[in-house]
Amino acid sequence: MSRTSLSAIPPYVFYELDARRAAARATGQPLLDVGIGSPDGPIPPVVVETMQRVAADRSLSGYPYFQGHPLFREAVAGYLHTRFGVTIDPAGELLALAGSKEGIAELILAHTNPGDVVLIPAVYYPVYARATLLAGAEPVYVPFLPDGCLDLDALDAATVARATVMIVNYPGNPTTTSVSLDELARYVAFAERHGLLLLSDLAYSELSYDGYAVPSVLQVPGASRVAVETHTCSKSFNMAGVRIAFLAGNREAIARLDAYRANIGYGVSTLAQLAGAAAFTHHAQIVPPIVAEYRARRDAIVTAFTAGGWHVPAPTATMYLWLDVPPGLSDWQWVDALIEHAGVVVTPGMAFGDAGRGKFRVSFVQPAEQLVRAAEGIVATAAWSTAQRR
Known part of the structure:
Protein backbone atom coordinates (compact mmCIF):
# COMPACT_ATOMS: atom_id res chain seq x y z
CA MET A 1 0.00 0.00 0.00
CA ILE A 43 -9.54 31.26 29.59
CA PRO A 44 -8.58 31.20 33.30
CA PRO A 45 -7.42 34.61 34.59
CA VAL A 46 -4.02 33.32 35.72
CA VAL A 47 -3.37 32.12 32.17
CA VAL A 48 -4.53 35.40 30.64
CA GLU A 49 -2.29 37.34 33.03
CA THR A 50 0.66 35.15 32.06
CA MET A 51 0.07 35.67 28.34
CA GLN A 52 -0.24 39.44 28.81
CA ARG A 53 2.95 39.56 30.84
CA VAL A 54 5.12 37.42 28.56
CA ALA A 55 3.82 38.85 25.27
CA ALA A 56 6.38 41.67 25.52
CA ASP A 57 9.26 39.32 26.42
CA ARG A 58 12.12 39.64 23.94
CA SER A 59 12.59 35.87 23.97
CA LEU A 60 9.42 35.55 21.89
CA SER A 61 11.30 37.14 19.00
CA GLY A 62 13.34 33.97 18.57
CA TYR A 63 12.36 30.43 17.66
CA PRO A 64 10.89 28.26 20.42
CA TYR A 65 12.55 25.26 22.01
CA PHE A 66 12.13 22.14 19.89
CA GLN A 67 11.15 19.72 22.67
CA GLY A 68 9.59 22.21 25.04
CA HIS A 69 10.33 25.34 27.05
CA PRO A 70 12.00 24.47 30.38
CA LEU A 71 9.18 26.13 32.32
CA PHE A 72 6.57 24.16 30.38
CA ARG A 73 8.38 20.88 30.91
CA GLU A 74 8.78 21.62 34.63
CA ALA A 75 5.08 22.51 34.99
CA VAL A 76 3.94 19.40 33.13
CA ALA A 77 6.18 17.12 35.17
CA GLY A 78 4.78 18.66 38.35
CA TYR A 79 1.22 18.24 37.10
CA LEU A 80 1.70 14.57 36.24
CA HIS A 81 3.25 13.89 39.64
CA THR A 82 0.65 15.81 41.63
CA ARG A 83 -2.39 14.67 39.67
CA PHE A 84 -1.50 11.05 38.85
CA GLY A 85 1.52 10.18 41.00
CA VAL A 86 3.53 9.72 37.79
CA THR A 87 7.20 10.65 37.66
CA ILE A 88 8.73 11.38 34.27
CA ASP A 89 12.06 12.65 32.99
CA PRO A 90 11.07 16.02 31.49
CA ALA A 91 14.21 16.03 29.35
CA GLY A 92 13.47 12.75 27.55
CA GLU A 93 9.92 11.63 28.26
CA LEU A 94 8.02 14.77 27.35
CA LEU A 95 7.30 16.76 24.20
CA ALA A 96 5.28 19.97 23.74
CA LEU A 97 2.57 19.81 21.05
CA ALA A 98 0.56 22.44 19.19
CA GLY A 99 -2.66 20.74 20.30
CA SER A 100 -3.15 17.01 20.78
CA LYS A 101 -4.89 16.53 17.42
CA GLU A 102 -1.80 17.65 15.52
CA GLY A 103 0.43 15.65 17.84
CA ILE A 104 -1.56 12.46 17.34
CA ALA A 105 -1.46 12.85 13.56
CA GLU A 106 2.29 13.45 13.60
CA LEU A 107 2.89 10.51 15.93
CA ILE A 108 1.04 8.19 13.55
CA LEU A 109 2.93 9.55 10.54
CA ALA A 110 6.25 9.17 12.37
CA HIS A 111 5.59 5.58 13.45
CA THR A 112 3.91 3.93 10.47
CA ASN A 113 4.88 2.92 6.96
CA PRO A 114 2.69 2.02 4.00
CA GLY A 115 1.07 -1.35 4.65
CA ASP A 116 1.25 -1.12 8.45
CA VAL A 117 -1.87 -1.41 10.59
CA VAL A 118 -3.07 1.05 13.22
CA LEU A 119 -5.59 -0.34 15.70
CA ILE A 120 -8.33 2.24 16.32
CA PRO A 121 -11.50 2.11 18.45
CA ALA A 122 -14.58 1.36 16.33
CA VAL A 123 -16.04 4.75 17.27
CA TYR A 124 -13.21 7.23 17.13
CA TYR A 125 -12.00 10.81 16.92
CA PRO A 126 -11.54 11.36 13.16
CA VAL A 127 -7.82 12.19 13.13
CA TYR A 128 -6.95 8.64 14.18
CA ALA A 129 -8.13 7.20 10.88
CA ARG A 130 -7.31 10.15 8.64
CA ALA A 131 -3.66 10.36 9.69
CA THR A 132 -3.40 6.59 9.27
CA LEU A 133 -4.73 6.80 5.72
CA LEU A 134 -2.42 9.70 4.88
CA ALA A 135 0.50 7.54 6.03
CA GLY A 136 -0.59 4.78 3.63
CA ALA A 137 -1.28 2.53 6.61
CA GLU A 138 -4.49 0.60 7.22
CA PRO A 139 -6.89 1.59 10.01
CA VAL A 140 -8.39 -1.49 11.66
CA TYR A 141 -11.35 -0.74 13.89
CA VAL A 142 -11.50 -2.59 17.20
CA PRO A 143 -15.09 -3.32 18.30
CA PHE A 144 -16.37 -2.46 21.73
CA LEU A 145 -17.59 -4.82 24.39
CA PRO A 146 -20.96 -3.96 25.99
CA ASP A 147 -19.21 -2.00 28.76
CA GLY A 148 -17.35 0.17 26.25
CA CYS A 149 -13.99 -1.56 26.64
CA LEU A 150 -12.13 -2.75 23.54
CA ASP A 151 -12.75 -6.31 22.36
CA LEU A 152 -9.14 -7.22 21.68
CA ASP A 153 -10.06 -10.89 21.26
CA ALA A 154 -11.94 -9.95 18.08
CA LEU A 155 -8.64 -9.17 16.33
CA ASP A 156 -7.05 -11.91 14.24
CA ALA A 157 -3.39 -12.77 14.64
CA ALA A 158 -2.42 -11.71 11.11
CA THR A 159 -3.83 -8.22 11.63
CA VAL A 160 -2.14 -7.79 14.99
CA ALA A 161 1.17 -8.93 13.49
CA ARG A 162 1.01 -6.03 11.01
CA ALA A 163 0.07 -3.46 13.63
CA THR A 164 2.54 -0.86 14.86
CA VAL A 165 0.30 1.48 16.87
CA MET A 166 -2.82 0.99 18.99
CA ILE A 167 -4.93 3.96 20.09
CA VAL A 168 -7.19 4.15 23.14
CA ASN A 169 -9.35 7.09 24.17
CA TYR A 170 -10.84 7.12 27.66
CA PRO A 171 -12.87 9.04 28.64
CA GLY A 172 -14.12 8.60 25.12
CA ASN A 173 -15.09 11.20 22.56
CA PRO A 174 -17.90 10.83 21.59
CA THR A 175 -18.86 7.73 23.58
CA THR A 176 -18.19 9.31 27.04
CA THR A 177 -17.07 5.83 28.22
CA SER A 178 -14.74 5.77 31.21
CA VAL A 179 -12.51 2.88 32.33
CA SER A 180 -10.54 1.81 35.36
CA LEU A 181 -6.77 1.66 35.73
CA ASP A 182 -7.04 -2.13 35.57
CA GLU A 183 -8.54 -1.84 32.07
CA LEU A 184 -5.72 0.44 30.97
CA ALA A 185 -3.30 -2.18 32.32
CA ARG A 186 -4.93 -4.72 30.00
CA TYR A 187 -4.14 -2.52 27.01
CA VAL A 188 -0.56 -2.03 28.17
CA ALA A 189 -0.10 -5.79 28.48
CA PHE A 190 -1.56 -6.35 25.01
CA ALA A 191 0.75 -3.72 23.49
CA GLU A 192 3.79 -5.19 25.19
CA ARG A 193 2.89 -8.73 24.16
CA HIS A 194 2.56 -7.74 20.52
CA GLY A 195 5.30 -5.12 20.22
CA LEU A 196 2.92 -2.19 19.69
CA LEU A 197 3.19 1.47 20.59
CA LEU A 198 0.16 2.24 22.74
CA LEU A 199 -1.17 5.80 22.34
CA SER A 200 -3.59 7.01 25.02
CA ASP A 201 -5.54 10.12 24.03
CA LEU A 202 -6.43 11.73 27.37
CA ALA A 203 -8.11 14.92 26.18
CA TYR A 204 -10.67 14.89 29.02
CA SER A 205 -8.41 14.14 31.98
CA GLU A 206 -10.08 16.70 34.26
CA LEU A 207 -13.71 16.72 33.09
CA SER A 208 -15.12 14.04 35.40
CA TYR A 209 -17.98 14.00 37.86
CA ASP A 210 -19.61 12.17 40.75
CA GLY A 211 -16.34 11.20 42.43
CA TYR A 212 -14.77 9.58 39.38
CA ALA A 213 -11.09 10.49 38.90
CA VAL A 214 -9.79 9.84 35.40
CA PRO A 215 -6.68 7.61 35.46
CA SER A 216 -3.58 7.94 33.28
CA VAL A 217 -2.14 4.97 31.40
CA LEU A 218 1.25 6.07 32.75
CA GLN A 219 0.08 5.01 36.22
CA VAL A 220 0.28 1.39 35.06
CA PRO A 221 3.62 -0.04 36.29
CA GLY A 222 6.02 -0.32 33.37
CA ALA A 223 3.68 1.46 30.95
CA SER A 224 6.41 3.77 29.66
CA ARG A 225 8.08 0.75 28.04
CA VAL A 226 5.32 0.74 25.42
CA ALA A 227 2.98 3.68 25.99
CA VAL A 228 2.70 7.39 25.38
CA GLU A 229 -0.14 9.70 26.35
CA THR A 230 -1.40 13.04 25.04
CA HIS A 231 -2.81 15.69 27.36
CA THR A 232 -4.21 19.03 26.25
CA CYS A 233 -5.21 22.38 27.70
CA SER A 234 -8.09 22.66 25.22
CA LYS A 235 -11.03 21.23 27.17
CA SER A 236 -9.96 21.10 30.82
CA PHE A 237 -8.75 24.73 30.81
CA ASN A 238 -10.95 26.37 28.12
CA MET A 239 -7.85 26.92 25.97
CA ALA A 240 -8.75 25.27 22.64
CA GLY A 241 -7.72 28.41 20.73
CA VAL A 242 -4.28 28.58 22.34
CA ARG A 243 -3.17 25.22 20.86
CA ILE A 244 -0.97 23.76 23.56
CA ALA A 245 -0.70 20.13 24.62
CA PHE A 246 1.97 17.56 25.42
CA LEU A 247 3.00 13.96 24.86
CA ALA A 248 4.54 11.98 27.71
CA GLY A 249 5.84 8.45 28.15
CA ASN A 250 8.07 6.16 26.08
CA ARG A 251 11.28 8.05 25.35
CA GLU A 252 12.04 6.26 22.06
CA ALA A 253 8.63 7.17 20.66
CA ILE A 254 9.03 10.75 21.83
CA ALA A 255 12.51 11.03 20.29
CA ARG A 256 11.14 9.71 16.99
CA LEU A 257 8.27 12.22 17.01
CA ASP A 258 10.66 15.01 17.99
CA ALA A 259 12.87 14.14 15.00
CA TYR A 260 9.85 14.06 12.68
CA ARG A 261 8.59 17.43 13.89
CA ALA A 262 12.05 18.99 13.59
CA ASN A 263 11.97 18.22 9.87
CA ILE A 264 8.65 19.95 9.22
CA GLY A 265 8.42 22.71 11.82
CA TYR A 266 10.14 24.61 14.58
CA GLY A 267 8.52 23.69 17.85
CA VAL A 268 5.47 25.10 19.59
CA SER A 269 4.80 28.81 20.17
CA THR A 270 6.68 29.99 23.25
CA LEU A 271 3.68 32.13 24.24
CA ALA A 272 1.41 29.07 24.10
CA GLN A 273 3.89 27.01 26.12
CA LEU A 274 4.12 29.61 28.86
CA ALA A 275 0.33 29.84 28.93
CA GLY A 276 0.20 26.06 29.26
CA ALA A 277 2.80 26.17 32.02
CA ALA A 278 0.55 28.53 33.98
CA ALA A 279 -2.46 26.28 33.45
CA PHE A 280 -0.73 23.07 34.58
CA THR A 281 0.97 24.80 37.51
CA HIS A 282 -2.38 26.11 38.80
CA HIS A 283 -4.57 23.18 37.73
CA ALA A 284 -5.81 22.49 41.26
CA GLN A 285 -7.33 25.98 41.43
CA ILE A 286 -8.45 26.28 37.80
Whole structure:
Protein backbone atom coordinates (compact mmCIF):
# COMPACT_ATOMS: atom_id res chain seq x y z
CA MET A 1 0.00 0.00 0.00
CA SER A 2 1.35 3.44 -0.94
CA ARG A 3 0.70 6.71 0.82
CA THR A 4 -2.83 7.98 0.22
CA SER A 5 -3.29 11.29 -1.54
CA LEU A 6 -5.33 13.93 0.22
CA SER A 7 -7.91 13.86 -2.57
CA ALA A 8 -8.57 10.19 -1.84
CA ILE A 9 -9.51 10.83 1.79
CA PRO A 10 -13.31 10.89 2.26
CA PRO A 11 -14.82 14.37 2.83
CA TYR A 12 -14.58 15.56 6.40
CA VAL A 13 -18.03 15.27 7.97
CA PHE A 14 -17.52 18.45 10.00
CA TYR A 15 -17.09 20.43 6.77
CA GLU A 16 -20.49 19.16 5.63
CA LEU A 17 -21.99 20.05 9.00
CA ASP A 18 -20.52 23.56 8.70
CA ALA A 19 -22.06 23.91 5.23
CA ARG A 20 -25.52 22.95 6.48
CA ARG A 21 -25.18 25.28 9.43
CA ALA A 22 -24.12 28.14 7.16
CA ALA A 23 -26.98 27.49 4.72
CA ALA A 24 -29.51 27.69 7.53
CA ARG A 25 -28.02 30.89 8.91
CA ALA A 26 -28.01 32.43 5.44
CA THR A 27 -31.81 32.23 5.48
CA GLY A 28 -31.89 34.14 8.76
CA GLN A 29 -32.70 31.10 10.87
CA PRO A 30 -31.32 31.37 14.42
CA LEU A 31 -29.44 28.26 15.51
CA LEU A 32 -28.58 26.75 18.87
CA ASP A 33 -25.30 24.97 18.22
CA VAL A 34 -24.47 22.01 20.44
CA GLY A 35 -22.48 20.23 17.75
CA ILE A 36 -18.76 21.00 17.86
CA GLY A 37 -17.06 20.51 21.22
CA SER A 38 -15.50 23.98 21.34
CA PRO A 39 -15.40 25.38 24.90
CA ASP A 40 -17.37 28.57 25.46
CA GLY A 41 -15.96 29.40 28.90
CA PRO A 42 -13.24 32.00 29.52
CA ILE A 43 -9.54 31.26 29.59
CA PRO A 44 -8.58 31.20 33.30
CA PRO A 45 -7.42 34.61 34.59
CA VAL A 46 -4.02 33.32 35.72
CA VAL A 47 -3.37 32.12 32.17
CA VAL A 48 -4.53 35.40 30.64
CA GLU A 49 -2.29 37.34 33.03
CA THR A 50 0.66 35.15 32.06
CA MET A 51 0.07 35.67 28.34
CA GLN A 52 -0.24 39.44 28.81
CA ARG A 53 2.95 39.56 30.84
CA VAL A 54 5.12 37.42 28.56
CA ALA A 55 3.82 38.85 25.27
CA ALA A 56 6.38 41.67 25.52
CA ASP A 57 9.26 39.32 26.42
CA ARG A 58 12.12 39.64 23.94
CA SER A 59 12.59 35.87 23.97
CA LEU A 60 9.42 35.55 21.89
CA SER A 61 11.30 37.14 19.00
CA GLY A 62 13.34 33.97 18.57
CA TYR A 63 12.36 30.43 17.66
CA PRO A 64 10.89 28.26 20.42
CA TYR A 65 12.55 25.26 22.01
CA PHE A 66 12.13 22.14 19.89
CA GLN A 67 11.15 19.72 22.67
CA GLY A 68 9.59 22.21 25.04
CA HIS A 69 10.33 25.34 27.05
CA PRO A 70 12.00 24.47 30.38
CA LEU A 71 9.18 26.13 32.32
CA PHE A 72 6.57 24.16 30.38
CA ARG A 73 8.38 20.88 30.91
CA GLU A 74 8.78 21.62 34.63
CA ALA A 75 5.08 22.51 34.99
CA VAL A 76 3.94 19.40 33.13
CA ALA A 77 6.18 17.12 35.17
CA GLY A 78 4.78 18.66 38.35
CA TYR A 79 1.22 18.24 37.10
CA LEU A 80 1.70 14.57 36.24
CA HIS A 81 3.25 13.89 39.64
CA THR A 82 0.65 15.81 41.63
CA ARG A 83 -2.39 14.67 39.67
CA PHE A 84 -1.50 11.05 38.85
CA GLY A 85 1.52 10.18 41.00
CA VAL A 86 3.53 9.72 37.79
CA THR A 87 7.20 10.65 37.66
CA ILE A 88 8.73 11.38 34.27
CA ASP A 89 12.06 12.65 32.99
CA PRO A 90 11.07 16.02 31.49
CA ALA A 91 14.21 16.03 29.35
CA GLY A 92 13.47 12.75 27.55
CA GLU A 93 9.92 11.63 28.26
CA LEU A 94 8.02 14.77 27.35
CA LEU A 95 7.30 16.76 24.20
CA ALA A 96 5.28 19.97 23.74
CA LEU A 97 2.57 19.81 21.05
CA ALA A 98 0.56 22.44 19.19
CA GLY A 99 -2.66 20.74 20.30
CA SER A 100 -3.15 17.01 20.78
CA LYS A 101 -4.89 16.53 17.42
CA GLU A 102 -1.80 17.65 15.52
CA GLY A 103 0.43 15.65 17.84
CA ILE A 104 -1.56 12.46 17.34
CA ALA A 105 -1.46 12.85 13.56
CA GLU A 106 2.29 13.45 13.60
CA LEU A 107 2.89 10.51 15.93
CA ILE A 108 1.04 8.19 13.55
CA LEU A 109 2.93 9.55 10.54
CA ALA A 110 6.25 9.17 12.37
CA HIS A 111 5.59 5.58 13.45
CA THR A 112 3.91 3.93 10.47
CA ASN A 113 4.88 2.92 6.96
CA PRO A 114 2.69 2.02 4.00
CA GLY A 115 1.07 -1.35 4.65
CA ASP A 116 1.25 -1.12 8.45
CA VAL A 117 -1.87 -1.41 10.59
CA VAL A 118 -3.07 1.05 13.22
CA LEU A 119 -5.59 -0.34 15.70
CA ILE A 120 -8.33 2.24 16.32
CA PRO A 121 -11.50 2.11 18.45
CA ALA A 122 -14.58 1.36 16.33
CA VAL A 123 -16.04 4.75 17.27
CA TYR A 124 -13.21 7.23 17.13
CA TYR A 125 -12.00 10.81 16.92
CA PRO A 126 -11.54 11.36 13.16
CA VAL A 127 -7.82 12.19 13.13
CA TYR A 128 -6.95 8.64 14.18
CA ALA A 129 -8.13 7.20 10.88
CA ARG A 130 -7.31 10.15 8.64
CA ALA A 131 -3.66 10.36 9.69
CA THR A 132 -3.40 6.59 9.27
CA LEU A 133 -4.73 6.80 5.72
CA LEU A 134 -2.42 9.70 4.88
CA ALA A 135 0.50 7.54 6.03
CA GLY A 136 -0.59 4.78 3.63
CA ALA A 137 -1.28 2.53 6.61
CA GLU A 138 -4.49 0.60 7.22
CA PRO A 139 -6.89 1.59 10.01
CA VAL A 140 -8.39 -1.49 11.66
CA TYR A 141 -11.35 -0.74 13.89
CA VAL A 142 -11.50 -2.59 17.20
CA PRO A 143 -15.09 -3.32 18.30
CA PHE A 144 -16.37 -2.46 21.73
CA LEU A 145 -17.59 -4.82 24.39
CA PRO A 146 -20.96 -3.96 25.99
CA ASP A 147 -19.21 -2.00 28.76
CA GLY A 148 -17.35 0.17 26.25
CA CYS A 149 -13.99 -1.56 26.64
CA LEU A 150 -12.13 -2.75 23.54
CA ASP A 151 -12.75 -6.31 22.36
CA LEU A 152 -9.14 -7.22 21.68
CA ASP A 153 -10.06 -10.89 21.26
CA ALA A 154 -11.94 -9.95 18.08
CA LEU A 155 -8.64 -9.17 16.33
CA ASP A 156 -7.05 -11.91 14.24
CA ALA A 157 -3.39 -12.77 14.64
CA ALA A 158 -2.42 -11.71 11.11
CA THR A 159 -3.83 -8.22 11.63
CA VAL A 160 -2.14 -7.79 14.99
CA ALA A 161 1.17 -8.93 13.49
CA ARG A 162 1.01 -6.03 11.01
CA ALA A 163 0.07 -3.46 13.63
CA THR A 164 2.54 -0.86 14.86
CA VAL A 165 0.30 1.48 16.87
CA MET A 166 -2.82 0.99 18.99
CA ILE A 167 -4.93 3.96 20.09
CA VAL A 168 -7.19 4.15 23.14
CA ASN A 169 -9.35 7.09 24.17
CA TYR A 170 -10.84 7.12 27.66
CA PRO A 171 -12.87 9.04 28.64
CA GLY A 172 -14.12 8.60 25.12
CA ASN A 173 -15.09 11.20 22.56
CA PRO A 174 -17.90 10.83 21.59
CA THR A 175 -18.86 7.73 23.58
CA THR A 176 -18.19 9.31 27.04
CA THR A 177 -17.07 5.83 28.22
CA SER A 178 -14.74 5.77 31.21
CA VAL A 179 -12.51 2.88 32.33
CA SER A 180 -10.54 1.81 35.36
CA LEU A 181 -6.77 1.66 35.73
CA ASP A 182 -7.04 -2.13 35.57
CA GLU A 183 -8.54 -1.84 32.07
CA LEU A 184 -5.72 0.44 30.97
CA ALA A 185 -3.30 -2.18 32.32
CA ARG A 186 -4.93 -4.72 30.00
CA TYR A 187 -4.14 -2.52 27.01
CA VAL A 188 -0.56 -2.03 28.17
CA ALA A 189 -0.10 -5.79 28.48
CA PHE A 190 -1.56 -6.35 25.01
CA ALA A 191 0.75 -3.72 23.49
CA GLU A 192 3.79 -5.19 25.19
CA ARG A 193 2.89 -8.73 24.16
CA HIS A 194 2.56 -7.74 20.52
CA GLY A 195 5.30 -5.12 20.22
CA LEU A 196 2.92 -2.19 19.69
CA LEU A 197 3.19 1.47 20.59
CA LEU A 198 0.16 2.24 22.74
CA LEU A 199 -1.17 5.80 22.34
CA SER A 200 -3.59 7.01 25.02
CA ASP A 201 -5.54 10.12 24.03
CA LEU A 202 -6.43 11.73 27.37
CA ALA A 203 -8.11 14.92 26.18
CA TYR A 204 -10.67 14.89 29.02
CA SER A 205 -8.41 14.14 31.98
CA GLU A 206 -10.08 16.70 34.26
CA LEU A 207 -13.71 16.72 33.09
CA SER A 208 -15.12 14.04 35.40
CA TYR A 209 -17.98 14.00 37.86
CA ASP A 210 -19.61 12.17 40.75
CA GLY A 211 -16.34 11.20 42.43
CA TYR A 212 -14.77 9.58 39.38
CA ALA A 213 -11.09 10.49 38.90
CA VAL A 214 -9.79 9.84 35.40
CA PRO A 215 -6.68 7.61 35.46
CA SER A 216 -3.58 7.94 33.28
CA VAL A 217 -2.14 4.97 31.40
CA LEU A 218 1.25 6.07 32.75
CA GLN A 219 0.08 5.01 36.22
CA VAL A 220 0.28 1.39 35.06
CA PRO A 221 3.62 -0.04 36.29
CA GLY A 222 6.02 -0.32 33.37
CA ALA A 223 3.68 1.46 30.95
CA SER A 224 6.41 3.77 29.66
CA ARG A 225 8.08 0.75 28.04
CA VAL A 226 5.32 0.74 25.42
CA ALA A 227 2.98 3.68 25.99
CA VAL A 228 2.70 7.39 25.38
CA GLU A 229 -0.14 9.70 26.35
CA THR A 230 -1.40 13.04 25.04
CA HIS A 231 -2.81 15.69 27.36
CA THR A 232 -4.21 19.03 26.25
CA CYS A 233 -5.21 22.38 27.70
CA SER A 234 -8.09 22.66 25.22
CA LYS A 235 -11.03 21.23 27.17
CA SER A 236 -9.96 21.10 30.82
CA PHE A 237 -8.75 24.73 30.81
CA ASN A 238 -10.95 26.37 28.12
CA MET A 239 -7.85 26.92 25.97
CA ALA A 240 -8.75 25.27 22.64
CA GLY A 241 -7.72 28.41 20.73
CA VAL A 242 -4.28 28.58 22.34
CA ARG A 243 -3.17 25.22 20.86
CA ILE A 244 -0.97 23.76 23.56
CA ALA A 245 -0.70 20.13 24.62
CA PHE A 246 1.97 17.56 25.42
CA LEU A 247 3.00 13.96 24.86
CA ALA A 248 4.54 11.98 27.71
CA GLY A 249 5.84 8.45 28.15
CA ASN A 250 8.07 6.16 26.08
CA ARG A 251 11.28 8.05 25.35
CA GLU A 252 12.04 6.26 22.06
CA ALA A 253 8.63 7.17 20.66
CA ILE A 254 9.03 10.75 21.83
CA ALA A 255 12.51 11.03 20.29
CA ARG A 256 11.14 9.71 16.99
CA LEU A 257 8.27 12.22 17.01
CA ASP A 258 10.66 15.01 17.99
CA ALA A 259 12.87 14.14 15.00
CA TYR A 260 9.85 14.06 12.68
CA ARG A 261 8.59 17.43 13.89
CA ALA A 262 12.05 18.99 13.59
CA ASN A 263 11.97 18.22 9.87
CA ILE A 264 8.65 19.95 9.22
CA GLY A 265 8.42 22.71 11.82
CA TYR A 266 10.14 24.61 14.58
CA GLY A 267 8.52 23.69 17.85
CA VAL A 268 5.47 25.10 19.59
CA SER A 269 4.80 28.81 20.17
CA THR A 270 6.68 29.99 23.25
CA LEU A 271 3.68 32.13 24.24
CA ALA A 272 1.41 29.07 24.10
CA GLN A 273 3.89 27.01 26.12
CA LEU A 274 4.12 29.61 28.86
CA ALA A 275 0.33 29.84 28.93
CA GLY A 276 0.20 26.06 29.26
CA ALA A 277 2.80 26.17 32.02
CA ALA A 278 0.55 28.53 33.98
CA ALA A 279 -2.46 26.28 33.45
CA PHE A 280 -0.73 23.07 34.58
CA THR A 281 0.97 24.80 37.51
CA HIS A 282 -2.38 26.11 38.80
CA HIS A 283 -4.57 23.18 37.73
CA ALA A 284 -5.81 22.49 41.26
CA GLN A 285 -7.33 25.98 41.43
CA ILE A 286 -8.45 26.28 37.80
CA VAL A 287 -10.21 22.95 37.26
CA PRO A 288 -12.89 22.80 40.02
CA PRO A 289 -15.02 25.77 38.84
CA ILE A 290 -14.81 24.60 35.21
CA VAL A 291 -15.92 21.10 36.22
CA ALA A 292 -18.69 22.52 38.40
CA GLU A 293 -20.06 24.47 35.41
CA TYR A 294 -20.01 21.42 33.15
CA ARG A 295 -21.62 19.31 35.87
CA ALA A 296 -24.45 21.83 36.21
CA ARG A 297 -24.93 21.82 32.44
CA ARG A 298 -24.90 18.03 32.33
CA ASP A 299 -27.49 17.79 35.08
CA ALA A 300 -29.72 20.40 33.43
CA ILE A 301 -29.81 18.75 30.01
CA VAL A 302 -30.18 15.22 31.38
CA THR A 303 -33.10 16.41 33.53
CA ALA A 304 -34.70 18.05 30.48
CA PHE A 305 -34.39 14.87 28.42
CA THR A 306 -35.82 12.81 31.27
CA ALA A 307 -38.78 15.18 31.55
CA GLY A 308 -39.37 14.63 27.83
CA GLY A 309 -39.48 10.86 28.24
CA TRP A 310 -35.97 10.08 27.03
CA HIS A 311 -33.76 7.76 29.08
CA VAL A 312 -30.39 9.54 29.11
CA PRO A 313 -27.81 8.34 31.67
CA ALA A 314 -25.59 11.10 33.03
CA PRO A 315 -22.01 10.52 31.85
CA THR A 316 -19.30 10.43 34.51
CA ALA A 317 -16.81 12.25 32.27
CA THR A 318 -16.38 14.45 29.15
CA MET A 319 -18.63 17.28 27.95
CA TYR A 320 -20.98 15.25 25.76
CA LEU A 321 -24.08 13.11 25.47
CA TRP A 322 -24.01 10.22 22.96
CA LEU A 323 -27.60 9.51 21.97
CA ASP A 324 -29.62 7.35 19.58
CA VAL A 325 -31.07 8.80 16.39
CA PRO A 326 -34.85 8.19 16.35
CA PRO A 327 -35.88 5.09 14.36
CA GLY A 328 -36.44 5.48 10.65
CA LEU A 329 -34.00 8.35 10.12
CA SER A 330 -30.45 8.43 8.82
CA ASP A 331 -27.87 10.55 10.58
CA TRP A 332 -28.12 13.40 8.08
CA GLN A 333 -31.92 13.25 7.95
CA TRP A 334 -31.94 13.69 11.72
CA VAL A 335 -29.43 16.57 11.60
CA ASP A 336 -31.49 18.31 8.91
CA ALA A 337 -34.75 17.77 10.80
CA LEU A 338 -33.28 19.30 13.94
CA ILE A 339 -31.96 22.33 12.07
CA GLU A 340 -35.26 22.88 10.26
CA HIS A 341 -37.76 22.19 13.04
CA ALA A 342 -35.86 23.07 16.23
CA GLY A 343 -32.97 25.28 15.12
CA VAL A 344 -30.62 22.90 16.93
CA VAL A 345 -27.27 21.72 15.52
CA VAL A 346 -25.85 18.38 16.65
CA THR A 347 -23.01 16.21 15.32
CA PRO A 348 -24.03 13.09 13.39
CA GLY A 349 -22.59 9.85 14.72
CA MET A 350 -21.14 8.93 11.34
CA ALA A 351 -18.54 11.67 11.90
CA PHE A 352 -16.90 9.20 14.26
CA GLY A 353 -16.84 6.20 11.93
CA ASP A 354 -19.31 3.73 10.49
CA ALA A 355 -19.87 2.20 13.93
CA GLY A 356 -21.20 5.60 15.06
CA ARG A 357 -24.06 5.61 12.56
CA GLY A 358 -27.44 5.79 14.23
CA LYS A 359 -26.11 7.99 17.03
CA PHE A 360 -25.57 11.72 17.53
CA ARG A 361 -23.46 13.82 19.86
CA VAL A 362 -24.59 16.78 21.95
CA SER A 363 -21.91 19.04 23.48
CA PHE A 364 -22.23 21.01 26.72
CA VAL A 365 -21.02 24.19 25.02
CA GLN A 366 -23.99 26.41 25.87
CA PRO A 367 -25.28 27.73 29.20
CA ALA A 368 -27.61 25.41 31.08
CA GLU A 369 -30.79 27.20 30.03
CA GLN A 370 -29.80 26.91 26.38
CA LEU A 371 -29.04 23.22 26.77
CA VAL A 372 -32.52 22.75 28.22
CA ARG A 373 -33.94 24.47 25.13
CA ALA A 374 -31.85 22.19 22.92
CA ALA A 375 -33.12 19.08 24.71
CA GLU A 376 -36.72 20.25 24.42
CA GLY A 377 -36.22 20.90 20.70
CA ILE A 378 -34.68 17.47 20.18
CA VAL A 379 -37.52 15.74 22.02
CA ALA A 380 -40.15 17.71 20.09
CA THR A 381 -38.50 17.00 16.73
CA ALA A 382 -38.32 13.29 17.50
CA ALA A 383 -42.04 13.31 18.31
CA TRP A 384 -42.80 15.19 15.08
CA SER A 385 -40.72 12.70 13.08
CA THR A 386 -42.57 9.77 14.62
CA ALA A 387 -45.93 11.34 13.83
CA GLN A 388 -44.87 11.94 10.21
CA ARG A 389 -44.15 8.26 9.70
CA ARG A 390 -47.52 7.06 10.96
